[in-house]
Amino acid sequence: MFEPYELQKKLVAAAMPSGYERPCGEAIAEIVRPFADEVWFTPTGSLVCHKKGEGKRLMFAAHMDVIGFMATFVSEGGFISFTTIGGHSAAALIHAAVRFQNGTRGIIKLRRQSDKVETPASSVTAKDLYIDIGATSKEEAEKMVKVGDLAMFDTVPRLIGSDCMMTPYADDLASCATLIMAMEQVKSSPNDLYFVFTVQEELGLKGAITATANIEPYMGIAIDLCYSGDEYSAAMEMPVRTGHGPTIKIKDASVVCSPEAIAFMRQAAEEAGIKYQDEIIIAGGTDTSAMMHTGKGALAGCMSLSGRNIHSPCEIVSLNDMKNGARLLAACAQKKL
Ligand SMILES: [Zn+2]
Incomplete structure (x- = not known):
């Protein structure tokens, strides 16, 4: 049986920002090949794993692209300006450690005050930030980082608490990882199953759109993170809590899930005895919306893992939520549509 922490370490090691997902796709393909009849990449790079069945087409989608940074300019002093890939909270990036593709390490700093953060957090934008790679001249810096080079958070998965992973x-x-664990559990199914690892979700659900056009599912189920009601937030009062089970989404800012998909997922959970949480989030979107509205359209739902510190270098999720999430996805896969 796959372990969530071990899988996460493998995937993080292969991860790349949106548009450059191929290494992660290859790593996943290697792991899941025994659980699919055929495995292929769409023209834009989403990985499709088909487990053939007689019934209706059921598509699962988890995105394998991650948020990141791209160098745009090297200053006379050897500092790197950058543009963001995907949604970042600029204030949360101050003093984040980053690593370029070639291994060059650096730290994100605030342009206006290099040693103290007095600027109101809400007013900080990516333009106020730059990366210090320890170079002392433009010439030295350009030997390490060139315009167009990609960078990512320089943190690694770690186990914390009794049931959490900070990663x-x-x-x-x-x-x-949860979808991979589900694939391992699906022995046979009355449905025609497509497990898809999509690209460019963080840039607007782009990989799910083209994958859905290829597959034309009857029902689509996305798997993504949602926020946690554990966190202090005046704007996001919600009952979902990290470690209290996978969620079945009812609505987010991008989609009202199909009542049929919600009912299908709830029934699958109840029949398998899996505790789930009802999720409504007021911000954020997922591949659910792309699956629902691409081509002729499909019934669509979503299962989420409740996470803390989303889009930061140290997100926190529960290992038990991942394990039970995999059980829930496997139950859906094996339940006749
Ligand atoms: Zn996501």
Whole structure:
């Protein structure tokens, strides 16, 4: 049986920002090949794993792209300006450690005050930030980083507490790991199953759109992170809590899930005796929306892992939520549509 922490370490090691997902796709393909009849990449790079069945097409989608940074300019002093890939909270990036593709390490700093953060957090934008790679001249810096080079958070998965993992890119690699664990559990199914690891979700659900157009599912189920009601947030009062089970989404900012998909997922959970949480989040979107509205359209739902510190270098998810999430996805896969 796959272990969530071990899988997360493998996926984080292969992860790349949106648009450059191929290494992660290859790593996943290697792991899941025994559980699929055929495995292929769409033209834009989403990994499709088909487990053939007689019934209706059921598509699962977890995105394998992650948020990151791209160098845009090297200053005379050897500092690196950058643009963001995917949604970042600029204030949360101050003093985040990053690593470029070639291994060059650096730290993100605030342009206006290098040693103290007095600027109101809400006013900080990516333009106020730069990366210090320890170079002392433009010439030295350019030997290490060139315009167009990609960088990512320089953190690694760690176990914390009794049931949690602190990791970069739980969004959405923890969901990819959960989907892989589900694939391992599906022995046979009356449905025609497609397990898809999508690209460019963070840039607007792009990989799910093209994968859905290829597959034309009857029902789509996305797997992603949602926020946690554990965290202090005036704007996001919600009952979902980390470690209290996978969620079945009812609504987020991008989609009202199909009542049929919600009912199907709830029934699957209840029949398998899996505790789940009802999820409504007021911000954020997932591949659910892309599966629902692409081509002729499909019934669509979503299972989430409740995470803390989403889109930070240290996101926190529960290992038990991942294990029970995998059970829930496997139950859905094996339940006749
Ligand atoms: Zn996500």
